[in-house]
Amino acid sequence: MIASTIPGPAPSPAPVPMRTRIPRQRLIGVAILSGVVAFAVLTPILWPADPARQSLRHALVAPGWSEPLGTDHLGRSMLARLSAALRLSLSLALLSVATAAVPGVVLGILAAWKGGLVDRSLSLLGDVFMALPGLLLVLMLAAIAPNAPWALYVGISLVLWIEYFRLTRATTRTLIASPAVQASRLLGMGPAYIVRRHLWPEIAPMILTVGAFGAAGAIMAIAALGFVSVGVRPPTPELGLMMVELLPYYEEAPFAILQPIVAIFLLVLGLNLVAGRDRI
Amino acid sequence: MGPVSRIPVSRILGYRLFQALLVAVTVGLLTFVMVRSLPGDMAYRIAAGRYGYDMVSSDAANAVRAELGLGGGGAAALALWFLDLFRLDFGESVISGRPVLEEIRHQLGHTVGLSVAAILLSVLLGPPLGIAAGLRPGGALDRGLLVAASMLRALPHFVVGLILIMLVSAGLGILPAAGHGGTENLVLPALTLALGLGAVSARVARDAMVQVAASPYYAFGRVKGLSEARVFLRHGLRNVSVPVVTYLGVQFVGLIEGVVVVESLFAWPGIGHALVHAIFSRDVPVIQGTALVMGMMFVLLNAAVDLACLWLDPRKQAS
Numbered sequence: 202m203i204a205s206t207i208p209g210p211a212p213s214p215a216p217v218p219m220r221t222r223i224p225r226q227r228l229i230g231v232a233i234l235s236g237v238v239a240f241a242v243l244t245p246i247l248w249p250a251d252p253a254r255q256s257l258r259h260a261l262v263a264p265g266w267s268e269p270l271g272t273d274h275l276g277r278s279m280l281a282r283l284s285a286a287l288r289l290s291l292s293l294a295l296l297s298v299a300t301a302a303v304p305g306v307v308l309g310i311l312a313a314w315k316g317g318l319v320d321r322s323l324s325l326l327g328d329v330f331m332a333l334p335g336l337l338l339v340l341m342l343a344a345i346a347p348n349a350p351w352a353l354y355v356g357i358s359l360v361l362w363i364e365y366f367r368l369t370r371a372t373t374r375t376l377i378a379s380p381a382v383q384a385s386r387l388l389g390m391g392p393a394y395i396v397r398r399h400l401w402p403e404i405a406p407m408i409l410t411v412g413a414f415g416a417a418g419a420i421m422a423i424a425a426l427g428f429v430s431v432g433v434r435p436p437t438p439e440l441g442l443m444m445v446e447l448l449p450y451y452e453e454a455p456f457a458i459l460q461p462i463v464a465i466f467l468l469v470l471g472l473n474l475v476a477g478r479d480r481i
Numbered sequence: 482m483g484p485v486s487r488i489p490v491s492r493i494l495g496y497r498l499f500q501a502l503l504v505a506v507t508v509g510l511l512t513f514v515m516v517r518s519l520p521g522d523m524a525y526r527i528a529a530g531r532y533g534y535d536m537v538s539s540d541a542a543n544a545v546r547a548e549l550g551l552g553g554g555g556a557a558a559l560a561l562w563f564l565d566l567f568r569l570d571f572g573e574s575v576i577s578g579r580p581v582l583e584e585i586r587h588q589l590g591h592t593v594g595l596s597v598a599a600i601l602l603s604v605l606l607g608p609p610l611g612i613a614a615g616l617r618p619g620g621a622l623d624r625g626l627l628v629a630a631s632m633l634r635a636l637p638h639f640v641v642g643l644i645l646i647m648l649v650s651a652g653l654g655i656l657p658a659a660g661h662g663g664t665e666n667l668v669l670p671a672l673t674l675a676l677g678l679g680a681v682s683a684r685v686a687r688d689a690m691v692q693v694a695a696s697p698y699y700a701f702g703r704v705k706g707l708s709e710a711r712v713f714l715r716h717g718l719r720n721v722s723v724p725v726v727t728y729l730g731v732q733f734v735g736l737i738e739g740v741v742v743v744e745s746l747f748a749w750p751g752i753g754h755a756l757v758h759a760i761f762s763r764d765v766p767v768i769q770g771t772a773l774v775m776g777m778m779f780v781l782l783n784a785a786v787d788l789a790c791l792w793l794d795p796r797k798q799a800s
Contacts, residue, residue, distance in 0.1 A: 332503035333776050336738035337756075341511045344760040344768060345518055421637040425738075428639045429745045429757045444643060451647060462640055470635035 230413075230474025237468050241291060244284035252281040252438045261454040273443075273457055274450050282438040283460050289439055290468065293350065294419040297357040298412045305365025306408065310400060312366070313373035314392070324370075327363045335360035339422055340431060348434050357422060361415045368407055373400055413476035417469045424465055440465050490791065497784040504776035509566045512769040513559055531578065571770040576762055581770040585752065589774060592740060592751035598667055599674035599736065600729075607679030608686040608725050612717075615690025626683055633680035638739040642673040642746045670747040674739050678732050685728045689721045696720075723794045730786035737779050 248269070256276035264271040270279035312323040330338070339356035346352040376382055382399050390398075420440075426432025427441030435442060440461045447458040528541040565572070571581035614623040633641070649655060649669065693699055694717070702712035741753035748754070752771045759767035 328500065329503050329507060332500050332780070333507055333772070334734045334737040334779055336741060337772055337775060338507075338511075340741070340756065340760055341508075341515065341768065341772060344763065345511070345515045347763075417635075425637055425639055425742045429742055431757060431760050441639070444640070448643065458643075462643070465637065465640065466632075466635050469637075470631065473631065473635055 224477065226474050227477050230471045230476075233467055233471035234475060237287060237464070237471060238291065241284050241287035244280060248280055250278040250281035252277060252285040253436050254278070261450055261457065263454070264456060270460060271454065271456055273447060274454075279457060279460055282443065283464060286438040286440045286443060286461065287464060287468070289433070289437070290420045290423055290465075293354055293357070293423055294416040297354055297361055297419045298415045300354070300358040301361035301415065302365050302408055302412060305362040306369045306404060308362075309366045309369025310373050310396065313370045313377060320370075323366070327366055330359055330363050335418075336422055336425065339426065343426060343431050347431075350433065353423060353426065353432060357419045361419065364411050364415065365408070368411060369404055372403055372407065376400055376403060410476045413472045417472035417476070420465065420468055420472070490788070493787045493791070494784065497780055497787070500783075501777060501780045504780060505566060505773060508769060508773045508776060509563050512765055512772070513562050515763075515768065516765050531576070566769070566773075571773075572766040574759075574764055574767045576759075576764050576767075581766045584755065584767070585770050585774055588750060588752045588755050588771075591749060592744070592753065592778075595667065595670055595674070595744070595749060595751060596736060596740060598671035599678065599739075602671055602675035603678035603682060606675060607682035608721075610679075611683035611686030611725075612690045612721060614683070615687040615721075616694060616713075618687075618691050623687065626687065630680040630684050633676055637742075638673060638677055638735075639742045639746050641676055642670070642743055645669050645673055646746075666747075666749075670743050670749050673743050673747075674736065677735060677739060681732055681735075682725055682728060686721055686725050689724045690717065693717050693720045719793060723790060726786060726789050726793060730783050733779055733782045733786070736782075737775055740775075 254277060256272070259268075259272050259276040260274050262268055262272040262276070264279075268278055268280065270283060273279055273282065308323050312320040335357075338360055339353065342352045342356035342359075376399055379399075382395055385395050385399065423432060423439065424441030424444075427439040428445055430442075430445065433439040433442060435446070443461040444458060447454070447461070451458045525537060525542045528545045529537045531545070532541055569582065571585075573580050574584060577584070610622075610626055614620070614626045617623060636644075646669065699712065699716055702716045703709075707715065740751065741756060743749070744751045744754040745757045752775055755767060756771040756775065758764075759771060
């Protein structure tokens with residue numbers, strides 16, 4: 202679900218209080234995420250196995266010494282597949298969030314700073330991408346270029362940049378009118394200085410929150426598309442795809458289908474906790 | 482609540498109308514690019530879809546090409562494309578050969594039925610629990626609800642649906658896992674969507690209730706000697722419902738996205754199911770029709786939420 206697009210009148214962002222210590226919720230989130238990332242990255246080093254290698258004689262083997270997480274219906278190593286799927290989801294999500302953040306923040310500052318025609322046309326651009334629910338946009342891009350991960354990446358980035366744009370624009374508008382920025386401008390400080398000293402400290406913590414929610418949304422969207430068979434194609438291991446493939450065998454091998462479910466749960470839970478305050 | 486902004490009804494409707502136009506243009510452009518960029522010769526593919534792979538010949542492909550007007554140049558084709566779109570002439574499904582509009586009319590009923598059931602169920606589940614939790618912040622219910630809502634929000638719709646199928650249909654064997662027909666088929670898909678919606682609206686209602694219960698007017702109601710129930714009905718309910726209804730608008734994004742996936746999972750014959758199938762088989766007329774209708778549904782729901790908020794919170798109305 203990419204519910205990062207908030208329609209209707211822009212909600213003014215709640216001021217983020219400066220905290221001296223990191224809240225416990227966020228620490229738990231970081232711990233969960235580190236665990237998942239470590240699993241995804243370390244598995245191919247510690248336990249090298251080909252995620253596509255089939256062995257029909259060893260189908261649906263329960264977890265044991267030879268296969269720590271068991272095998273799937275084609276006898277492929279679940280450990281290798283799960284870690285590969287996590288690497289795919291994590292890297293696609295990170296890439297999309299990073300791609301969305303840069304233009305989102307830059308255009309948001311630009312729109313609030315210049316005002317007038319620039320502001321109106323950029324806001325119109327935002328409205329264009331917000332008119333359709335995000336998943337529909339990604340679905341249609343996936344239809345234009347089937348079997349191409351770049352379509353997922355472009356689609357998700359196109360959905361995610363709006364949230365950055367809206368929040369940055371709203372924050373910058375209030376800040377620019379503030380006495381502090383007025384004073385800086387009167388002193389003859391250039392835009393670079395004002396962005397660095399006045400805008401960035403306010404925008405930076407927001408980027409983390411929006412980014413974590415965005416990454417969670419991206420991961421869920423990738424899995425949802427894989428699940429309805431329009432996203433990543435087999436035999437590439439992907440969390441949603443693994444769930445569809447393993448669903449018919451869940452009675453013989455409940456451990457197998459539970460693995461991608463637990464993986465996506467921990468990933469999204471960790472990201473939601475890192476994001477901190479509720480998106481509400 | 483911040484400064485009171487006055488928004489006249491005409492402005493709301495104007496913005497949503499504009500949004501509807503954007504939906505049409507976006508869907509039109511995307512599907513146009515889709516048709517133009519389809520790899521391979523589309524005529525052959527469609528012919529295969531219609532007559533079966535064994536019956537495809539260049540004659541059949543040429544017949545399809547002539548019938549669907551697959552030749553022709555860029556700009557003129559785009560103009561024709563939009564002309565057809567705004568006349569709501571989506572053409573016929575290239576797979577089934579039936580008019581898209583007729584198929585959509587059939588599917589829309591199913592989707593609307595599912596969505597309405599999901600929204601009603603979520604309103605019964607979420608806000609009452611949230612309000613109960615918000616009346617005693619920090620209590621057992623509040624903490625339990627926080628954990629439950631956080632866990633539900635970490636699970637995509639289709640995973641919730643999968644878990645429900647495994648637990649209820651296969652485990653207990655009481656409800657059908659998929660299909661369409663009686664009420665028993667509606668329960669699981671509606672519950673799947675409602676759990677996702679309810680998790681958010683419970684949190685919104687809880688936070689709003691905490692805020693309202695701590696407000697001076699609420700305290701004054703109590704000081705006046707009103708009973709707990711009365712002060713809640715008179716001063717609490719309406720103030721809590723404003724953010725809950727506002728958030729319903731935000732959640733509709735999730736609802737529309739959820740419908741696409743949940744219908745596919747439960748084989749519910751609605752628009753989302755049709756859209757996914759059409760994308761799988763590159764049935765562009767159906768993609769165009771279903772995406773357009775879903776986008777319009779989204780705009781319409783949002784307009785309804787805007788108007789409901791205006792009615793609930795008269796401070797926003799223009800005098």
